[in-house]
Amino acid sequence: MLTLRRAFLFLIVVTGLPVSGGSEASRVGVLVMAHGGSPVWNRTVKDMVKEAGIEHPTRIYFGMGHTKEEADLLQAAIKHLEGKRVHTIVVIPLLVSSYSEIYRQWRYLLGVDVNPGFNSTSFFPVTRRATIEFGEPFNDDPIISLILLDRAREISQNPGQESVVLVAHGPNDDSDNARWMQMLSRVCRTIQVRGRFKSVQGMTLRDDAPNEIRSQAVASLRGHVEAIGKEGSRALVIPYLIAPGGIENKVGIALKGLDYTLNAKVVAPDHRLAQWIRSKIP
Template identity: 30%
Template sequence: MVLLACRICCEYETESHSHDLHGCGLVDRGKGARQRGTGMTNRLRTQVLLALSFALLFPGIVEAQGILLLAHGGRGEWNAEVLQVASNVDSDHPVEVAFGMANKRTIERAVARLVERGVNEIVAVPLFISSHSSVMRATEFLLGHRDDAPPQMEAFGRMAAGMMAAGSGSAGSGSDGGFDWTTPIEKPLPISLATALDDHALVAEILLSRASDVSERPGEEVLVLVAHGPGSDEDNRLWLENMRSLVERMRPQTRFSRIEYLTVRDDASEEIQDQATTELRAVVEAGVREGKSVLIVPLLLSYGGIEVGIRERLEGLSYRMANQALLPDKRLSEWVLMQVDER
């Protein structure tokens, strides 16, 4: 509201006495101009009041803030759950979804749709488990929040081109043949970037809900949080730090015997994957030896394949797995709104 009033004020280069209204810098042009300035001041005051009244009545029109919801994308059911989050939030802010792993084309198209809907600024919200990944760094680069392209940018570009070609039924990249997938997008509006889910309190709440759904006697159960995890060791360390923070949020609210956490690192080398599998099985086996029931709660956005790999790693062991991942859950819609409100 104040910004709109300022713009109106600044349209007038008044010739009355010097003062500054919200930084507009109105300049003194001398005594003779002051008489003419009286009428202009009255008109200015009227327009400011009208602008403020309009802003109060129609705040969404005056300062429309749009949300660019970023998600990896998956099968139809996986995507539908993300689209439901967008639908839940859309009544508060215009939302458009860009599926893909740092897919420049889908991001640009989602931004264009937000512009068509009349927004004047955009908050990009990554519906990712962690902010610490090559996908996140590539997304930061595409949105102009990182100066240097990550080493994986070329690979993400090829992946995006292939995805778009497959979607269009084209054998090649079709109409995108000359498109540069590896340079930042052209931003018609300011785009800020939020963080991913990381160690947010709402994530901890949802994980506790998933554990409670399959829990029978918490004091005799070991809860194990299992995340997909990244390829690099440094990113994995940061993932585990966030998971430790989630566990610390959860502990005061539960009576589980203990809570363990680890990543399976499907995108790492075969040696690292094997090591992660050995570690996961050892945690489950230790719980069983203690006479405890083991609950596996995957830290995933949605079920769609990774949980199958976790089951394969645990073949032959005794455990119970949560019935669903973070989605569907209306608390994630709340999280999106909280991310926007913080910016």
């Protein structure tokens, strides 16, 4: 996924969206942060934010904040919002989990945390006057859990004889991965209780990790799907990914040769994401 992001680095921009009802005197601004990806991925995020109809000055930042150039783009977004005379900037991070290098890097760049997310960071946080209210990513939010439940239902035939496998991107760090797994278990509990599936298990692909770690993650995923088949159940594989045009195709590649049913649809697009975004704004 990291290679894909770099391939589309020229597409990483700070995007302004028209706002409904906003004015230069507005006291609250909104900064939606996304790591960025393919043109399809970025367009899906823009459409999601537009559908939310945010009534405050709004900017979308695409970038991991890994380079000085990306930090400068973030600085430009802050400058734009402060130019609208906002005193508080509500940050909405479009990430699956709080336990990631990108999440920590964004918080560092905005002066919320002291330590950067990437150890190689050699530049300072952006300058700002506005107060930052940094929100939570998707995590186990009820709205997101219900979207994932519906993704499973879309390919389900007999829930009592089906086992859902929720596959997320996952982090590089082992301690972060343990936190991802705890978060995924809470999402899985919602899906199992409400969907009445035989079982629901969360897994991480750890696609950006070193080869040895990623290979272990893939082997674990394959082993779990194989075990479901041996038990006589039907495996339903659901990607817990933000938008299309990312690594969803790699899930199928990782499971090549196994018996399972995949719903290639990810979290977005879905009309409920507009509600999720609005719920983050005071």
